[in-house]
Amino acid sequence: MRLGTKLLFALVVSLASLFPLASSLVRAATVAEVAAKIRSLKAPERIAHLLKGAQAEGELAYYGTLPIDEFLPLARVYNSRYRAMALNHYFSPREGILNRALTEARAGRHAVDVVQVDLSYGYQLLNANLVQAYQIPGAARYFDGTFDPAGNWHSMYSLTTALIYNTQSLKPEQAPKSYDELLSPMWKGKMLFDPEAGFILAALEEAWGRDKAVNYLTRLAKQDLSFRRGGTLTTQVVSSGEYPIGIAINGETSAAIREKGAPLGFKVLAPAIVKPEGFFVMKNAPHPHAALLFAEWVLSDEAQNFLAATLGKGVALKGVKSKFKEFQVKPDYVVNPKLGANLTTYIQDFRKIVGAP
Numbered sequence: 001m002r003l004g005t006k007l008l009f010a011l012v013v014s015l016a017s018l019f020p021l022a023s024s025l026v027r028a029a030t031v032a033e034v035a036a037k038i039r040s041l042k043a044p045e046r047i048a049h050l051l052k053g054a055q056a057e058g059e060l061a062y063y064g065t066l067p068i069d070e071f072l073p074l075a076r077v078y079n080s081r082y083r084a085m086a087l088n089h090y091f092s093p094r095e096g097i098l099n100r101a102l103t104e105a106r107a108g109r110h111a112v113d114v115v116q117v118d119l120s121y122g123y124q125l126l127n128a129n130l131v132q133a134y135q136i137p138g139a140a141r142y143f144d145g146t147f148d149p150a151g152n153w154h155s156m157y158s159l160t161t162a163l164i165y166n167t168q169s170l171k172p173e174q175a176p177k178s179y180d181e182l183l184s185p186m187w188k189g190k191m192l193f194d195p196e197a198g199f200i201l202a203a204l205e206e207a208w209g210r211d212k213a214v215n216y217l218t219r220l221a222k223q224d225l226s227f228r229r230g231g232t233l234t235t236q237v238v239s240s241g242e243y244p245i246g247i248a249i250n251g252e253t254s255a256a257i258r259e260k261g262a263p264l265g266f267k268v269l270a271p272a273i274v275k276p277e278g279f280f281v282m283k284n285a286p287h288p289h290a291a292l293l294f295a296e297w298v299l300s301d302e303a304q305n306f307l308a309a310t311l312g313k314g315v316a317l318k319g320v321k322s323k324f325k326e327f328q329v330k331p332d333y334v335v336n337p338k339l340g341a342n343l344t345t346y347i348q349d350f351r352k353i354v355g356a357p
Contacts, residue, residue, distance in 0.1 A: 029053075029288055029289075030283075030284075030288060031132040031134070031281060031282070031283060031284075031285050031288040031291060031292065032132055032283070033288075034050075034053065034288045034289055034292055035132070035134055035292060037049070038050065038292070043137065046296075047293070047296065049289075050289050050290075050292050050293040050296065051082060051289075051293060052289075053288070053289025053290075053293075054082070054085055054287070054289040054290035054293045055084055055085060056289070057085075057286075057287040057288075057289055057290045058084075058085060058086065058287075059085060059086040059087070059088055059287060059290065060085065060086070060087050060088065060113050060114070060287055060290040060291065060294050061088050061090070061111055061112045061113045061114075061285075061286065061287065062087060062088065062089050062090070062112075062113065062114055062115075062116070062294070063090045063092075063097050063100060063101055063112045063114075063115045063116070063117075064089065064090075064091065064097065064114075064115065064116030064117065064277075065091070065092070065093060065094055065097060065116065065117055065118070065277065066089075066091070066116060066156075066277070067091065068089065068091050070311050071087075071089050071091070073310070073311070074298075074303070074306065074307070074311070075087045075089070077302070077303070077306050078294070078297060078298075078303070081297070081302075082293065082297070085290060087294075090112075094117050094118050094121045095121075097115060097116075097117045098117065098121055098122075098124055098125070100112075101115055101125065101130065101282075102124065102125075102128060102130075105128060105130050105284070110282070110284035110285070110286055111286065112282050112285070113281070113282055113285040113286065113287050113288075113290060113291035113294070114279065114280065114281055114282060114285070114291050114294060114295065115278075115279075115280045115282060116156050116277055116278065116279050116280075117277065117278055117280075118275065118276075118277060118278065118335075119153065119155075119275070119276045119277070119278035119335055119336050119337055119339075119340070120199065120275070120335050120336070120337070120339050120340040120343050121340055121343075122153060122278040122280060122337060122340065123337035123338070123340030123341055124340070125280055125282075126152060126153070126280075126337055127341075129283070130280075130282055130283055130284070131152050131153070131280045131281065131282065131283060132281045132282065132283040132285070133148075133150050133151040133152045134151045134281050134292060134295060135149075135150070135151035136151070136154060136295065136296065136299050139151075139154070141317055141318055141319075142154075142155065142316045142317055142318065143316045143318060143330060143331060143334075145331065145334040145336065146158070146274070146276055146316035146331070146334055147316070152280075153278045153279065153280055153337065154278070154279045154295075154299055155276035155277065155278065155279065155315070155316040156276075156277050156278070156279035156298055156299070156307075157276070157277050157304075157307045157308075157311075157313035157314060157315050158274045158275060158276040158277065158313070158314040158315060158316055158331075159250040159251065159252055159253060159274070159275045159276075159277070159313075159314055160250070160251040160252060160268060160272070160273070160274055160275075160314050160327040160329065160331075161199075161200075161203075161248050161249070161250070161251065161268075161272075161273035161274070161275065162248070162249060162250075162251035162254075162266040162267060162268050162269075162326075162327065163175070163176060163245065163246070163247055163248070163249075163266065163267045163268075163269055164234065164235060164238050164245070164246040164249050164251075164254055164264055164265070164266055165238065165244055165245050165246075165264070165265050165266075165267070166238050166239065166241050166243075166244045166245075166263055166264065166265075167263045167264060167265045168241060168263045169241060169244040170244055170245075170265070172265055175245070175265060175267055176245070176267065176269075177267055177269070178269055178270065179204075179216065179220075179269055179270075182220060182223065182247065183219055183220060183223065187223060187245065188223045188224050189223070189224040189226075190243060190244050190245055191223060191225055191226070191243065191245045191246070191247055192225070192226050192227065192228050192234050192237060192238065192243050192245065192246045192247065193225045193226075193227055193228075193246075193247045193248065193354060193356070194227070194228065194229060194230065194231070194234065194247075194248060194249075195227040195229055195350075195351055195354075195356035195357070196229060196347050196350075196351070197247075197248050197347075197350060198343055198344075198345075198346030198347035198348075198349070198350040198351075199273065199275065199335050199339065199343070199346065200217075200248055200273070200350065201213060201214075201217065201346050201349060201350040201353070202333075202335075202339055202342075202346050203271055203273045203332075203333040203335075204216060204217070204271070206271075206333055207270075207271040207332060207333065214353060217350070217353045217354055218353055220354065221353065221354045221355045225247075225354060225355070226243060227356050227357065228246075231246075231249035231250045231253060231254060232253075234246040234249050235249055235253075235254040235257055235262070235264070238264065239257070239262040239263065239264060241263075248273075250275070251266050251268065251314075251324065251326070251327045252312050252313055252314050252322075252324055252327055254266070255312060255324040255326075255327070256312055266326050266327070268326065268327060268329055270332060271332035271333050272329045272330070272331050272332045272333070273331065273332070273333045273334075273335070274314065274316070274329075274331035274333070274334050274335070275334075275335040276316065276334060276335065276336075278337070279295065279298065279299070281295050299317075301317070301320075304317040304320050305320055305321075308320045308321065308322045308323060309321060309322070309323050310323070311323075312324055314327050314328075316331075
């Protein structure tokens, strides 16, 4: 090998060895330190600072229950604004998301930057002290109860609890419009309920008081309810016409099935219940600039409008037009981390009251 070639090769190797060092220097800052540094900056300067750091970090690790076929178009919109950054998505049901995040943290392996999961389960991240508080500017534009004023969690998107009915069996004017109407003799033996819908008991309890809520569900149980676990199964059964009514499903999720031709209609009963998909910035995020940049973006008007209008998600940002307008309601009850700590008890009480097997 010629001397000149050797020197060039040595120079390339030496320069390459600097990149991991530079990357580690960027990652050395914690999320808390980055957040403190940008706190006083105006929006353009704040985003510019985060973008510079995020581009040096090069990637974001996202753990969430948002399906891959929905995450990918969201990521494309993000990358059209902020290029040269890999969005690494780990998808799993909520138990898988929590188990992975908690297990990695116990092992001292901090691999995740942001987590998106049902708020009633996300409380476990808060209890484990894994979350970094970060207050998004303009949070007051969100409905009350859909974000933590201290910044520990935000609503990335939400799912609206709705009654579902088969439109080949019932006309819209025939479908029940209130919880009280479900007690009519005409619906006896014709309704499905999720045996683990403990959040319904919690919502009715807050709206009506414990005694009235328990009394109502006791009367409802006499309607010869049938039980199917999960909104997906309930939607399939109602679509088939086997049962004309499902009492409580995630409206936006089932509406996407209606778009494919399923004969489904919906009614949002009062109290209107919303279940946010919580968004958490992790305290030990390995890519702190990328984590905060994504947090700023995914809670912005641009991302929230895309989630609502294109992906059909419910959002808590006021004034955003949803793809599925029947779920564009002001919530009366928002499922939040406080419920999570008592969710098992609510589910047990609910099952006992309604006679679920």
